[in-house]
Amino acid sequence: MKEEKDSSTGGTLSQDSNQYQIGIDMGGTKILASVINSNGQILSRNKQATAPEQGSEAVIERISDQVDSVVKKAKIKKEQISAIGIGAPGPIDLDNGVVIFAPNLGWHNVPLKKSLEEKTGLPTHLDNDVNVGTLGEYAFGAGRGKKSVVCIFVGTGIGGGIIIDGKLFYGSSSTSGEIGHTIIKVGGPKCGCGNRGCLEALASRTAITKQLRKHILIDKEPSLLTQINGNQLDTIKSGSIAKAFRKKDKVTVKVIKRATKYIGIGIASTVNFLNPEMIILGGGLIEALGNKTMDRIRHFATKYAIQHAMSGVEITTTQLGDDAGVIGAAVLAKQRSNK
Amino acid sequence: MKEEKDSSTGGTLSQDSNQYQIGIDMGGTKILASVINSNGQILSRNKQATAPEQGSEAVIERISDQVDSVVKKAKIKKEQISAIGIGAPGPIDLDNGVVIFAPNLGWHNVPLKKSLEEKTGLPTHLDNDVNVGTLGEYAFGAGRGKKSVVCIFVGTGIGGGIIIDGKLFYGSSSTSGEIGHTIIKVGGPKCGCGNRGCLEALASRTAITKQLRKHILIDKEPSLLTQINGNQLDTIKSGSIAKAFRKKDKVTVKVIKRATKYIGIGIASTVNFLNPEMIILGGGLIEALGNKTMDRIRHFATKYAIQHAMSGVEITTTQLGDDAGVIGAAVLAKQRSNK
Numbered sequence: 001m002k003e004e005k006d007s008s009t010g011g012t013l014s015q016d017s018n019q020y021q022i023g024i025d026m027g028g029t030k031i032l033a034s035v036i037n038s039n040g041q042i043l044s045r046n047k048q049a050t051a052p053e054q055g056s057e058a059v060i061e062r063i064s065d066q067v068d069s070v071v072k073k074a075k076i077k078k079e080q081i082s083a084i085g086i087g088a089p090g091p092i093d094l095d096n097g098v099v100i101f102a103p104n105l106g107w108h109n110v111p112l113k114k115s116l117e118e119k120t121g122l123p124t125h126l127d128n129d130v131n132v133g134t135l136g137e138y139a140f141g142a143g144r145g146k147k148s149v150v151c152i153f154v155g156t157g158i159g160g161g162i163i164i165d166g167k168l169f170y171g172s173s174s175t176s177g178e179i180g181h182t183i184i185k186v187g188g189p190k191c192g193c194g195n196r197g198c199l200e201a202l203a204s205r206t207a208i209t210k211q212l213r214k215h216i217l218i219d220k221e222p223s224l225l226t227q228i229n230g231n232q233l234d235t236i237k238s239g240s241i242a243k244a245f246r247k248k249d250k251v252t253v254k255v256i257k258r259a260t261k262y263i264g265i266g267i268a269s270t271v272n273f274l275n276p277e278m279i280i281l282g283g284g285l286i287e288a289l290g291n292k293t294m295d296r297i298r299h300f301a302t303k304y305a306i307q308h309a310m311s312g313v314e315i316t317t318t319q320l321g322d323d324a325g326v327i328g329a330a331v332l333a334k335q336r337s338n339k
Numbered sequence: 340m341k342e343e344k345d346s347s348t349g350g351t352l353s354q355d356s357n358q359y360q361i362g363i364d365m366g367g368t369k370i371l372a373s374v375i376n377s378n379g380q381i382l383s384r385n386k387q388a389t390a391p392e393q394g395s396e397a398v399i400e401r402i403s404d405q406v407d408s409v410v411k412k413a414k415i416k417k418e419q420i421s422a423i424g425i426g427a428p429g430p431i432d433l434d435n436g437v438v439i440f441a442p443n444l445g446w447h448n449v450p451l452k453k454s455l456e457e458k459t460g461l462p463t464h465l466d467n468d469v470n471v472g473t474l475g476e477y478a479f480g481a482g483r484g485k486k487s488v489v490c491i492f493v494g495t496g497i498g499g500g501i502i503i504d505g506k507l508f509y510g511s512s513s514t515s516g517e518i519g520h521t522i523i524k525v526g527g528p529k530c531g532c533g534n535r536g537c538l539e540a541l542a543s544r545t546a547i548t549k550q551l552r553k554h555i556l557i558d559k560e561p562s563l564l565t566q567i568n569g570n571q572l573d574t575i576k577s578g579s580i581a582k583a584f585r586k587k588d589k590v591t592v593k594v595i596k597r598a599t600k601y602i603g604i605g606i607a608s609t610v611n612f613l614n615p616e617m618i619i620l621g622g623g624l625i626e627a628l629g630n631k632t633m634d635r636i637r638h639f640a641t642k643y644a645i646q647h648a649m650s651g652v653e654i655t656t657t658q659l660g661d662d663a664g665v666i667g668a669a670v671l672a673k674q675r676s677n678k
Contacts, residue, residue, distance in 0.1 A: 091647060148511065162613070164503055171614025172487065172651030181645055182608035184536075186524045186601070195643050197524075262525070269521035274501070274613070275510025304534050306520055308430065312511030 020076055021333040022067055022122070024086040025129065025325025026050065028104030031059075032322070033066040035074035035081070036330035040140030042323060044073035052105040059105070060112065064119035084124040085333030087132030087325050088112060094174050097126040125336040129325060130177065131168050133318075134161025135335075136328025137280050141319040148276040151318070152179055154263065154283035157192070158200040162274070167335075180204065184265055199266040203259040205285050209236045211258070215251045223251040242288035260293055264300025271305040271313050282318030359415055360672040361406055361461070363425040364468065364664025365389065367443030370398075371661070372405040374413035374420070375669035379479030381662060383412035391444040398444070399451065403458035422462040424672030426471030426664050427451060433513050436465040464675040468664060469516065470507050472657075473500025474674075475667025476619050480658040487615040490657075491518055493602065493622035496531070497539040501613070506674075519543065523604055538605040542598040544624050548575045550597070554590045562590040581627035599632055603639025610644040610652050621657030 020043070025032040031050050035043040046066045052059060063086075071078050090102035097113020099105075116124045127135075134151035143149040149163040158180030162169040169176055180200035181193050188197030189207070201207055213233050215221045224247055226233055229240040244252035267279055281297065298315050305313075320327055359382070364371040370389050374382040385405045391398060402425075410417050429441035436452020438444075455463045466474075473490035482488040488502040497519030501508040508515055519539035520532050527536030528546070540546055552572050554560045563586055565572055568579040583591040606618055620636065637654050644652075659666055 148508075160612075164508065169487075169503065169613075171648075172616040173614055173648050175645065175648040176612065176614035178611040178614075178645060178648060181611040182521070183604050183643055184522050184525055186527075186604060188525075193645060265522050265525060269608075270612070272517040272520040273499075273515065273609070274508075275512055275515035275517075277511040304522055306514065306517060306532060309510075309512050309514040309517060 019082060019334075020074070020080050021330035021337075022070060022081055022084045023326035023329035023331075023333070024063060024066070024084060025132070025322075025329060026059075026063070026086060026088045027129070027325075028052065028089065028102075031063060031066065032326050033063070033070050034323075034326040034330070035070045035076065036327060038334070040136075040327050040331070042326065043076070044070045045326075046070045046073070050105065052107070056105070056107055056110045056112075057115075060115045060119060063116060067120050067122070078122070081122055083333035083337045084116060084120060084122050085132070085329035085331070085336075086112065086116065086124060086126050087129040087329045087332075088126060089129050091175070092126055092128045094127065094170070097124065099126070123333075123337060125333050127168075127329075127332055130159035131161045131170075132328040132332055133282070133324040134163060134177070134280075134328065135168060135331045136320055136324035136326075137282070137318050138163045138166075139331045140327050141324060142280045142316050143278055146277045148274075149278045149280060150177075150179070150270055150274065150276045151280045151282065152263075152267070154204060154281065154286050156204060156206050158204045158266075162276075164276075179266060179270065182266060182269060184262060184269065199262060202262040203266070205238065205241075205283075208241065208255055208259050208285070209233075211255045212236060212241070212251060215255065221251050224249040225252055238284040238288045241285065242290070245289060245293075256289065256293065257296070260289075260296045261300050264297045265304050267297065267301040267315060268304030268310075271301065271309050275309050276313065278314045278316065280316055280318055282324070286317060287321065358421060358673075359413070359419050360669035360676075361409060361420055361423045362665035362668035362670075362672070363402060363405070363423060364471070364661075364668060365398075365402070365425060365427045366468070366664075367391065367428065367441075370402060370405065371665050372402070372409050373662075373665040373669070374409045374415065375666060377673070379475075379666050379670070381665065382415070383409045384665075385409045385412070389444065391446070395444070395446055395449045395451075396454075399454045399458060402455060406459050406461070417461070420461055422464060422672035422676045423455060423459060424464050424466075424471070424668035424670070424675075425451065425455065426466055426468040426668045426671075428468050430514070431465055431467045433466065433509070436463065438465070462672075462676060464672050466507075466668075466671055469498035470500045470509075471667040471671055472621070472663040473502060473516070473619075473667065474507060474670045475659055475663040475665075476621070476657050477502045477505075478670045479666050480663060481619045481655050482617055485616045487613075488617045488619060489516075489518070489609055489613065489615045490619045490621065491602075491606070493543060493620065493625050495543060495545050497543045497605075501615075503615075518605060518609065521605060521608060523601060523608065538601060541601040542605070544575075544577065544580075544622075547580065547594055547598050547624070548572075550594045551575060551580070551590060554594065560590050563588040564591055577623040577627045580624065581629070584628060584632075595628065595632065596635070599628075599635045600639050603636045604643050606636065606640040606654060607643030607649075610640065610648050614648050615652065617653045617655065619655055619657055621663070625656060626660065 091100045160177040160179035185197035191198035191201035225244040438449045499516040499518035524536040530537035530540035564583040
């Protein structure tokens with residue numbers, strides 16, 4: 001371990017002892033904060049409700065309190081934190097650290113980086129939650145040791161992040177990774193983006209829920225799902241879908257089989273076009289559905305990809321679960337601080 | 340310009356004077372060879388028929404003769420050539436410089452790099468023709484000064500190459516860039532790769548020819564194309580298609596409009612997923628169809644892409660034409676020699 005002269009104290013200080021980062025994962029419902037060391041290990045945790053209805057200032061104030069709380073809990077000094085990393089939903093102005101638009105939070109052009117730096121006194125680095133999750137899985141999760149990785153998160157939408165040569169690849173408008181908006185079925189169902197046939201419109205939890213509701217409520221197909229999901233289908237939880245799927249509920253099996261086939265085809269296109277070393281699938285529904293569904297996704301990815309292209313690609317699932325966000329945010333803080 | 344002491348002569352020698360490369364573009368019908376300087380300028384040219392029926396040894400012998408010929412024609416010494424670069428069709432074993440399979444040439448596992456090095460005495464670097472063309476357009480064509488570029492060549496098939504951070508991105512199986520085999524219409528027409536709905540099966544010249552033949556020969560739709568193409572439709576030249584298109588031949592216009600819409604959609608997916616700085620379209624048909632068709636492709640790319648993602652992306656056409664292959668091969672030779 002490299003020892004550095006600490007001029008302020010006259011003594012020596014291990015470089016690592018000043019190498020903690022705080023990772024923050026801000027979602028629409030909850031905010032997770034952690035102190036993380038250079039090995040990606042979590043030293044302390046804090047979880048708060050986002051409560052976006054109180055306005056952005058109140059949310060940022062609460063995050064600042066979380067920072068103090070996790071530092072105290074980790075039994076370290078604030079001076080030992082090199083930087084804060086934070087993942088937030090929605091498109092981000094990376095140059096200025098601004099959340100451009102986050103419908104879940106009701107935020108428009110919130111200067112999150114600057115506000116948090118002012119409140120905490122710590123350098124803060126902001127990116128969107130999908131990129132941050134990708135960075136976490138790449139650095140300390142399923143993608144460890146790989147050079148090129150594509151992460152795909154299946155949730156309300158389908159988001160993704162791309163790692164090339166060990167770094168997030170941002171692209172010309174900092175939007176790269178939007179695999180949910182690759183068109184895989186021209187003329188297919190309408191997507192939230194305004195087009196038709198996007199992967200997201202075929203296989204996201206929103207698309208799956210829509211299809212389930214249609215089969216059960218309009219086509220009147222019999223299903224266990226209503227009962228499993230608390231006698232309503234307005235919002236259907238990933239857990240309910242997975243439970244109905246495991247119980248071999250006919251409608252649920254049909255819809256999930258269709259969606260996972262499309263995910264497999266979307267992966268095949270990624271394998272053929274980018275040919276990364278690894279594709280990591282994550283998100284609540286993927287985790288809830290388990291190995292059998294992953295086998296099905298792999299089957300269709302392999303069927304639709306060029307054999308030689310697929311030969312170098314591993315398809316796997318996320319390993320960090322809910323921790324990917326805070327760990328990735330800490331990696332972001334570390335990488336950006338070193339620039 | 341950096342001057343170097345040339346120990347063999349005792350005098351000084353401009354580094355550039357030893358910095359010529361030979362670029363070779365090997366196709367199924369012709370082989371182009373050129374001496375190229377470090378500014379991508381062509382000093383001499385030679386063109387031979389490939390005549391693959393004479394066997395790989397004869398073809399390689401002829402390439403070796405072409406090397407001597409272009410050196411002589413450029414009025415330089417062979418010692419001033421640092422390396423040969425060569426682009427060949429088909430999948431390539433990059434590590435060993437072997438053409439794995441090239442149906443146009445009837446080649447299986449031909450050790451092109453080694454054979455050419457033995458015959459010419461010059462270090463030789465081999466890659467597939469699509470990667471080499473991409474490198475040429477990136478370094479000295481439409482992509483100059485960009486960092487991330489995707490090249491798409493529409494021909495018999497649809498191939499592509501990816502430049503990231505100024506280098507070819509090869510991927511885990513060295514197959515990246517196969518945009519022709521991204522699936523954009525699940526359940527669509529059968530593709531040569533065995534699947535359905537690939538971009539190549541919808542918009543390559545092969546797909547276009549197939550559709551034209553169906554409309555004219557099976558559906559008996561009236562068309563000027565038969566007459567334009569020499570009273571037969573067994574093989575339809577890009578020039579004939581472009582001519583019929585310009586003459587507003589109804590069938591041709593219908594087929595080209597459909598194909599270019601699909602190309603636009605394929606580009607939109609690329610913009611959303613990878614978000615490169617530039618997308619360069621090339622190939623005989625694209626060149627023959629001209630600006631109006633490019634406008635149509637841009638229209639559909641813009642319509643199907645996320646607005647913010649598209650904002651940073653330029654869509655343009657190749658600038659080097661038939662020279663992209665030799666120039667790109669020379670760039671390959673230079674880049675690999677510097678490693």
